Amino acid sequence: MEFVLSLLVLAAAVAVIAAPLRRGRAPDPAPDAEIAALEAPKEAKYREIRDAELDFRTDKLSGADYRALDRALRAEAIELLRQLDAAREAATKEGSCA
Amino acid sequence: MLNLGRVCLSLALLIALYGIAASLYGASSGKRQWVDSGRRAVYALAGVLTLAFVVLEAAFLRSDFSFELVGSHSSTTTPTFYKATAMWSSQEGSLLLWVWLLALWSSLVLFATRRRLREIAPYATAVLLGFAAFFVALVVFLASPFELADPRPAEGVGLQPLLRHPSMMVHPPMLYSGYTLFAVPFAFAIGALITRRLSPDWIAATRRFALAAWFFLGLGVLLGARWSWSELGWGGYWAWDPVENASLMPWLTGTAFLHSAMIQEKRGMLKVWNVSLVLATGVLAVLGTFLVRSGILESIHAFGASTLGKPFLGFIAVLVAGCVVLVLTRLGDLRPQGRFESLLSRESIFLLNNLVLVGLCFVIFWGTFFPLISEAVTGQRASVGPPWFDRYTVPLAIALVLLSGVGPVIAWRRATLRNARRNFRLPAAATAAAALALMRVPGVWRQPLALLMFCAAAFVLAVVVQEVWRGMRARRVMSGESAPVALASLLRRNRHRYGGYVVHIGVAVLFVGVAASSTFQHVRDIRLSPGQTVSVGGYEVHYLRATSKLSPEKVTLGALLELRRDGRRVATLAPSRGYYPSRDPSLGPTGRYFDGEATSEVGLRAGLRRDVWTAVEPDVGAMRRMIDGIDRRFPLAAGDSATVMLGAIGDRYEVRPPPASFRLIVSPLVGWIWLGGMIVAAGGLIALWPAPSAARRRTSAAYRARLGRELSRA
Numbered sequence: 001m002e003f004v005l006s007l008l009v010l011a012a013a014v015a016v017i018a019a020p021l022r023r024g025r026a027p028d029p030a031p032d033a034e035i036a037a038l039e040a041p042k043e044a045k046y047r048e049i050r051d052a053e054l055d056f057r058t059d060k061l062s063g064a065d066y067r068a069l070d071r072a073l074r075a076e077a078i079e080l081l082r083q084l085d086a087a088r089e090a091a092t093k094e095g096s097c098a
Numbered sequence: 099m100l101n102l103g104r105v106c107l108s109l110a111l112l113i114a115l116y117g118i119a120a121s122l123y124g125a126s127s128g129k130r131q132w133v134d135s136g137r138r139a140v141y142a143l144a145g146v147l148t149l150a151f152v153v154l155e156a157a158f159l160r161s162d163f164s165f166e167l168v169g170s171h172s173s174t175t176t177p178t179f180y181k182a183t184a185m186w187s188s189q190e191g192s193l194l195l196w197v198w199l200l201a202l203w204s205s206l207v208l209f210a211t212r213r214r215l216r217e218i219a220p221y222a223t224a225v226l227l228g229f230a231a232f233f234v235a236l237v238v239f240l241a242s243p244f245e246l247a248d249p250r251p252a253e254g255v256g257l258q259p260l261l262r263h264p265s266m267m268v269h270p271p272m273l274y275s276g277y278t279l280f281a282v283p284f285a286f287a288i289g290a291l292i293t294r295r296l297s298p299d300w301i302a303a304t305r306r307f308a309l310a311a312w313f314f315l316g317l318g319v320l321l322g323a324r325w326s327w328s329e330l331g332w333g334g335y336w337a338w339d340p341v342e343n344a345s346l347m348p349w350l351t352g353t354a355f356l357h358s359a360m361i362q363e364k365r366g367m368l369k370v371w372n373v374s375l376v377l378a379t380g381v382l383a384v385l386g387t388f389l390v391r392s393g394i395l396e397s398i399h400a401f402g403a404s405t406l407g408k409p410f411l412g413f414i415a416v417l418v419a420g421c422v423v424l425v426l427t428r429l430g431d432l433r434p435q436g437r438f439e440s441l442l443s444r445e446s447i448f449l450l451n452n453l454v455l456v457g458l459c460f461v462i463f464w465g466t467f468f469p470l471i472s473e474a475v476t477g478q479r480a481s482v483g484p485p486w487f488d489r490y491t492v493p494l495a496i497a498l499v500l501l502s503g504v505g506p507v508i509a510w511r512r513a514t515l516r517n518a519r520r521n522f523r524l525p526a527a528a529t530a531a532a533a534l535a536l537m538r539v540p541g542v543w544r545q546p547l548a549l550l551m552f553c554a555a556a557f558v559l560a561v562v563v564q565e566v567w568r569g570m571r572a573r574r575v576m577s578g579e580s581a582p583v584a585l586a587s588l589l590r591r592n593r594h595r596y597g598g599y600v601v602h603i604g605v606a607v608l609f610v611g612v613a614a615s616s617t618f619q620h621v622r623d624i625r626l627s628p629g630q631t632v633s634v635g636g637y638e639v640h641y642l643r644a645t646s647k648l649s650p651e652k653v654t655l656g657a658l659l660e661l662r663r664d665g666r667r668v669a670t671l672a673p674s675r676g677y678y679p680s681r682d683p684s685l686g687p688t689g690r691y692f693d694g695e696a697t698s699e700v701g702l703r704a705g706l707r708r709d710v711w712t713a714v715e716p717d718v719g720a721m722r723r724m725i726d727g728i729d730r731r732f733p734l735a736a737g738d739s740a741t742v743m744l745g746a747i748g749d750r751y752e753v754r755p756p757p758a759s760f761r762l763i764v765s766p767l768v769g770w771i772w773l774g775g776m777i778v779a780a781g782g783l784i785a786l787w788p789a790p791s792a793a794r795r796r797t798s799a800a801y802r803a804r805l806g807r808e809l810s811r812a
Binding site: 002003005006009010012013016017018019020021023040041043044047048051052055057058059060062065 | 099106109116117120131132139141146149216297509512513516517520521565568572592595
């Protein structure tokens with residue numbers, strides 16, 4: 001009984017681990033690394049814009065300071081979006097060349 | 099089922115080693131199928147370890163004494179709850195628990211990131227499997243939970259008496275969940291360093307795991323303190339014991355990381371600091387397990403001591419060396435992208451808070467390892483006690499609480515003095531009012547450190563109330579919602595921020611409890627006979643009578659105490675001491691109970707204002723003649739006849755009790771420590787709770803649209 005159970009466990013483990021190898025080389029649907037690396041700062045920038053707004057609404061920033069900060073943050077976000085667009089364009093070109 | 103357990107562990111080791119090799123090969127060759135196979139090895143590892151865990155758990159529940167571990171840590175008379183949890187009272191079982199939890203969390207994070215962090219994840223997989231391989235190797239080669247008992251005993255030894263406390267049984271899984279969850283950000287940080295992909299996406303992907311680690315480890319530490327207060331008969335909740343300290347250190351650096359990671363995410367700064375913090379936290383988590391499992395330092399957790407010190411030390415040395423080399427060789431990639439724009443900004447306050455937290459960790463580290471350091475330098479082992487720790491940790495703790503109030507009212511990037519003044523006005527007034535009120539409490543003004551802590555806590559509370567009020571007001575103006583709906587929306591939309599604020603309140607409440615109970619407690623050690631009364635901390639404690647109780651596992655001798663205040667009875671307390679039989683066959687049938695292990699059951703009246711804590715130490719020596727006489731006359735007594743004789747000893751104790759030693763403590767606001775801990779946990783849960791994806795998408799879409807409009811104009 002224990003022997004059979006042990007064999008079953010072994011077979012199940014091998015089946016789980018070896019499945020990707022049996023399928024062979026799978027197409028990699030991974031997003032381009034550069035795009036992925038820009039997504040996190042973009043989301044962080046959105047959060048920062050929202051936090052600045054909350055800081056303003058909870059009286060931690062004066063109107064003038066908030067407007068200046070918000071402008072700066074949005075400029076940084078736009079720069080990130082530009083970089084993202086460029087990275088996406090490059091990835092598309094690379095894909096069509098391949 | 100022993101063999102099935104052994105097969106599972108051996109297979110687990112092979113799977114872990116294979117997974118490391120497959121992940122590294124896949125990462126270096128770019129062959130995704132090998133990376134996927136390595137990730138699936140983690141799932142398989144979780145599966146086989148779950149089976150091994152179930153096999154061992156079933157053996158404990160069935161009292162299967164063919165497992166040597168079951169016989170040495172449980173018995174047929176052990177209550178089912180303790181049978182189910184006795185596994186981790188043992189060295190072998192707790193190591194299995196450690197690696198099982200690691201495999202579960204690793205599976206979860208690798209599943210969640212299977213389509214993200216493509217370059218980092220294979221190395222993180224290899225690191226997580228490296229941790230697993232080390233711990234599985236320990237349970238395969240050095241501390242196997244699946245050893246055959248030969249001969250099979252008819253009855254087990256039972257659970258270590260000190261561990262028979264509900265919170266003690268939940269405490270290890272909490273601590274180990276914390277330790278193993280901290281391995282997740284550690285592994286991804288290593289992956290990010292190796293691949294030089296040091297954008298903050300690995301922090302974002304593992305933030306929830308770091309937060310969960312912090313949450314579980316904090317709960318584990320608190321449960322340990324609760325156990326110490328209500329189970330250990332010394333009358334305290336924190337003894338600066340090496341093992342307690344070992345669990346606190348990674349929690350402190352983890353707390354620092356959770357704060358400073360925000361700066362890296364928002365501003366691209368403090369990269370070296372963050373990566374160092376997360377690596378240090380991972381190493382400290384292993385160090386915590388090492389301290390409890392090695393017995394290298396004297397501890398109340400000596401039941402966990404073993405000979406695993408050398409392999410652990412080797413593993414920690416490899417971790418430290420690897421981390422240092424990686425960070426030093428990646429300094430160029432860790433350059434900051436931003437800079438501090440003002441000293442008066444939330445970033446600066448977070449940095450200060452980080453320095454305090456790391457300072458606390460360093461003090462605790464130094465004090466904990468001082469015996470080893472002094473032995474290495476002078477040849478003599480010297481240790482430092484609570485007064486040494488208090489000298490340094492108390493001012494740092496006050497600074498920490500104060501900073502947790504200052505941070506929320508300072509804006510990111512740059513705050514102006516004018517705004518800061520406006521935001522500090524109300525909290526400062528509330529703090530001044532609290533200080534004035536506290537000065538009227540007798541004795542408080544003579545304790546400046548305690549007074550400072552109370553004021554700092556009042557400041558934090560006022561700041562958070564102000565912040566929540568202003569946030570709610572802003573929300574009502576924007577959406578026209580009613581106050582309760584606005585509050586709920588505010589919390590839902592800003593879980594991290596407001597969850598953090600709730601945590602700050604909890605920490606302040608907890609520290610008020612610590613300051614009050616350690617500064618203003620009344621302790622009295624005294625010998626009493628029935629009928630005598632003693633005063634302590636405004637209470638009269640009257641020793642009514644002695645008690646005894648016989649159960650299959652132990653003999654209990656105790657006392658019934660009447661607690662009076664201003665002549666009025668407020669409670670009856672029943673402290674006792676349980677005597678568990680020694681396994682030494684040379685001892686007599688009744689004497690073996692009184693020469694074995696003994697534990698205190700505390701008589702406790704707990705409340706939010708104060709706890710009255712009592713413990714008794716019956717004078718067994720005075721009854722020695724009777725005990726020895728019975729053992730001489732009936733040396734072979736067993737079963738029912740031994741029970742009758744133990745009953746006679748108990749009856750004699752009740753009728754003619756010798757004076758007993760009592761420790762009586764009246765400690766104010768101890769309950770605030772547990773209340774504060776619960777508030778911290780609630781805040782942690784708010785921060786951990788995932789934001790509804792629809793709301794997140796809406797927010798991102800709104801900003802994208804707004805920025806899109808700007809982009810088209812630019």
